[in-house]
Amino acid sequence: MYRVVIVEDDPMVCLLDRTFTEKDSRFRVVQTFQDGRAALEWLTQNPADLLVLDVYMPLLTGVELLHALRAQSIPVDAIMVTAANSTAMVDELLKLGVVDYLVKPFTVERFQQALDTFCRHREAVAGEAVSQDELDKLFAPPESGDHSAPKGLQENTLKLIRACLQTAPDQGLPSEAISRQTGLSVVTIRRYVNYLVERGEAASTVNYDTGGRPCRLYRLQS
Structure with missing residues (x-):
């Protein structure tokens, strides 16, 4: 089971993040924080697999938190859930290796898609070598041109x-x-x-x- 830490200063969004995450039995939320500094202190002492992370927070922003984690070689992935959608911000966070990027407001379906993306990445690099088929599943764009509604939509x-x-x-x-x-x-x-x-x-x-x-x-x- 993947250990998840939520870093979000809005209590309602934090609750949504937790609810959507724990709907998937592959994940368990182990901690939540309202500022990046407290999250950093905890993550330097405790293992986690995934951050669900906002950008704009007190004391330490999501970007600063990721920079600090990368500088200390702490191997935790991140899904951004944020209102920050400037091209410069998105580009910087992608270069920090975030798994997915959700702009508020988001749907439970889109949140689940981000969790699935994380799992595909983790499963693909679980062994000693990665096959081309596994790489294609991670990086190749979907070939379907289907415009029909997904499950749950009419x-x-x-x-x-x-x-x-x-x-x-x-x-x-x-x-x-x-x-x-x-x-x-x-x-x-x-x-x-x-x-x-x-x-x-x-x-x-x-x-x-x-x-x-x-x-x-x-x-x-x-």
């Missing part, structure tokens, strides 16, 4: 949301507007549009010019 609902996004303005639509146009709940909309974003069919941006709380806009990729 194809008719996907089609309805795609049709709504096709008529969206260039800047995109918030989930509340898609909800009004389709008659679906906002929770359902967010689940489906996040899936479309993960597939690369849709894109999301944050609109800060709302006069209040920023909102996320969704549009189909051109």
Whole structure:
């Protein structure tokens, strides 16, 4: 069983991370921390296989934590779960060897995909040598062009949301507007549009010019 440490200063996100992780029997959450410095102190004394890690945290950021762990040759992998999505940030974290990168808000399906990716990496390097077939499973892109809905999502609902996004303005639509146009709940909309974003069919941006709380806009990729 893989030992997991969650480093996240938002209690609600931390709870989601823990709940989603422990749904998979291959993983056990052994510690949670709200700042990177406490996590570093613990990780220098205790073994762990995987970090579920935010970027923006007090005392020591996720990036600083990973740099410190790599400098001490502590062999723990990391899945980033964060709102930080600038190209420079993503590039730096990928160079630090993160297994996967999830941008908040995320779905349980996407979180499970990240856990599966970690397991494939660990299983591939478990022996003394890695075959080409095992390497291809890790690095080759999927060849399927299937656009059908995965388990847990309905194809008719996907089609309805795609049709709504096709008529969206260039800047995109918030989930509340898609909800009004389709008659679906906002929770359902967010689940489906996040899936479309993960597939690369849709894109999301944050609109800060709302006069209040920023909102996320969704549009189909051109």
